[in-house]
Amino acid sequence: MDELGAYAAGTYKDHFNSWTNALQLVGYEPIQKYRVSKEAILDDIASLADALGKPPTASEMRSKGKYSVKLAQNHFGSWNKALQAAGYDPHHRHRISDEALFEEIRRLVDELDKVPTAQEMRDHGQYSHRPYFRRWDSWQAAIQAAEYEPVGYPSGPENHKWKEQSAHEWRGYGDNWRVQRLKALKHDDFTCQTPGCERTQKEHREEFGVGLNIHHIRPLSTFGETESEVDFERANQLDNLVTVCVEHHYLWERASPLRLDTR
Known part of the structure; x- marks a missing residue:
């Protein structure tokens, strides 16, 4: 409306208290704020990072991304947090190192007193589970790379469930x-x-x-x-x-x- 309309969006807000109210009064259903999922936004960030060869800046996301920076901020709280969730370091603008990802697993092991699941990394970790899947193809492989035993997957004679031919x-x-x-x-x-x-x-x-x-x-x-x-x-x-x-x-x-x- 600000770019193509005869009146600014602020005019409608002044008259009807919100843009949503204005749309509903003329019989239209407002676009839902979070119709786009977090996963879709993270996919978009990763795709753009692959195309650019580096994590995208907010400006690059605005000009080349499928979704807006504002939408990412609404979902994750800030653009930096969206980058972190996608597996990038927002301060150094490069891919998060393997050691940093391992350190976050170790932190959750100490915090939870057990090996975390992918869901627990997504809910409680500094990063989402996604960079681990992209880097090691599976959560179990990432846990093993961090030198822990994956939850629910017995292997080796030290595990009480181990069999010679499991x-x-x-x-x-x-x-x-x-x-x-x-x-x-x-x-x-x-x-x-x-x-x-x-x-x-x-x-x-x-x-x-x-x-x-x-x-x-x-x-x-x-x-x-x-x-x-x-x-x-x-x-x-x-x-x-x-x-x-x-x-x-x-x-x-x-x-x-x-x-x-x-x-």
Whole structure:
């Protein structure tokens, strides 16, 4: 309105107390302030950083970004905080170092008295979980790179759940796996079944670069002691499979053989 209208937006605010009120009085629905998600803004910052070869300034975001700096500020509190959430150092204008990311994991370990989950990093960390996924492809890999044991993923003889041939390390899922995996995705409408999470296959690929995971509710180890003995026909039955995102897969691993959803 300020750029193309006959009157300034301030005029409408003076007359109707707000721009939203003015729109509603003439029968239009105002654009919702936070219709664009935080994840979309972070994706935009990362894409622009890749194109520029450095973190974008607020001015560069205004001129070349898909979303406005103001929208980023509304979501994150400031442009610097938006850059931090995207995994960049706003003070030095370069990518946050691996050591800085590891240090934040160590800080949360001390604060929480346990290895943090990706959700806890997103909720309580200085950075979001996103730079860890971009740098190491998964949260578990980032935790291992920081020299901690990923939550819910036993490995090594020091872990009380470790087995000489752990089911978590098996790579084969039987001859019918591809067919059953697709059936599970279709059954779950290509959406993560973790309560409170509604990531779709498309959103998951955009956020993590891979498709949704398929989790065995009853672990493979209950269908045979070794990989060669596993009854994959039974293990891969549809009622034993559930679609989950990489961020919440560990929750299902910890709950196994129970379901986390209500079905």
